[in-house]
Amino acid sequence: MSTLNSERWLPATAIVLGLGVAGSVATLAYQHGQLVNARVEVAGLRHEISVVRQDIGTAESRLREKVEALDGELATTRKQTEQAQRNVDRARVAARKQAEALVSKVAVNQEAQRKQLAAELDSIKYTTDQASVRLTDIGSEVGEVKTEVGEVKTLVASTRSELDKTIAEMRRVNGDLGVVSGLIATNSKEIAALRALGERDYYEFSLSKTQARRLLAGVSLLYKKADPKRNRYTLEVVADDKRVEKKDRTTNEPVQFYVPSKARQPYELVINEVKKDTIVGYLSAPKTQVAQR
Numbered sequence: 001m002s003t004l005n006s007e008r009w010l011p012a013t014a015i016v017l018g019l020g021v022a023g024s025v026a027t028l029a030y031q032h033g034q035l036v037n038a039r040v041e042v043a044g045l046r047h048e049i050s051v052v053r054q055d056i057g058t059a060e061s062r063l064r065e066k067v068e069a070l071d072g073e074l075a076t077t078r079k080q081t082e083q084a085q086r087n088v089d090r091a092r093v094a095a096r097k098q099a100e101a102l103v104s105k106v107a108v109n110q111e112a113q114r115k116q117l118a119a120e121l122d123s124i125k126y127t128t129d130q131a132s133v134r135l136t137d138i139g140s141e142v143g144e145v146k147t148e149v150g151e152v153k154t155l156v157a158s159t160r161s162e163l164d165k166t167i168a169e170m171r172r173v174n175g176d177l178g179v180v181s182g183l184i185a186t187n188s189k190e191i192a193a194l195r196a197l198g199e200r201d202y203y204e205f206s207l208s209k210t211q212a213r214r215l216l217a218g219v220s221l222l223y224k225k226a227d228p229k230r231n232r233y234t235l236e237v238v239a240d241d242k243r244v245e246k247k248d249r250t251t252n253e254p255v256q257f258y259v260p261s262k263a264r265q266p267y268e269l270v271i272n273e274v275k276k277d278t279i280v281g282y283l284s285a286p287k288t289q290v291a292q293r
Contacts, residue, residue: 181254
């Protein structure tokens with residue numbers, strides 16, 4: 001009975017033992033896998049630690065270089081500061097010397113100016129004394145000048161009266177363009193009187209048969225012919241590139257023409273004398289000129 005039972009239990013025991021061994025093997029396999037993984041992780045950590053150590057070494061090297069550079073800059077700055085301080089000290093010394101020299105120079109200049117001022121005051125005193133004497137002489141000279149001024153005023157009044165008389169004897173007539181002329185002068189005296197009025201410009205001239213063109217106030221004049229017996233003449237006028245022939249005119253007749261580029265009022269040509277081969281007269285030009293563009 002016990003033998004039979006033992007035989008029954010042997011397979012079961014073997015199975016249990018097999019299962020236990022299998023479990024142990026599985027456990028060992030798992031633990032081996034964990035150990036391998038742990039070793040891999042340790043190897044990775046060691047690599048990371050190595051990289052970190054390298055980074056730390058590099059950072060320390062860079063930091064050391066920066067510290068050394070800062071030390072160099074600090075040393076340079078210290079040297080520059082010391083040099084600047086030496087320059088400031090030298091500048092102070094130079095400024096002090098310059099100030100002392102300037103004070104000395106100012107003192108010398110002041111003394112020289114004092115002496116010059118004293119000399120000028122003496123000169124002014126002498127000049128004042130001389131001026132007092134001169135004032136006495138000037139007083140008598142002023143009296144003489146007043147007398148001369150009175151004589152000049154009398155002469156001016158006489159001249160003005162003569163001028164007014166001369167102007168009053170002149171006349172105005174219509175020119176050949178139908179425009180009332182200015183005062184007509186018949187001789188040099190009357191032309192001078194008109195010129196003294198200052199209302200127009202007057203140009204005296206003479207034209208001869210053998211003479212080339214005569215240019216007056218921008219106007220070209222050319223002698224054509226003359227008839228002394230009838231006191232008539234013919235001449236050619238060129239102004240602003242326009243050619244006009246004033247034909248068979250008489251003496252003391254205002255011959256009028258326009259020069260648009262120079263004035264809005266007419267120019268006047270008056271011939272006072274007609275000789276065999278020569279005519280004598282004057283050109284009257286307005287003072288109001290057209291503004292040039």
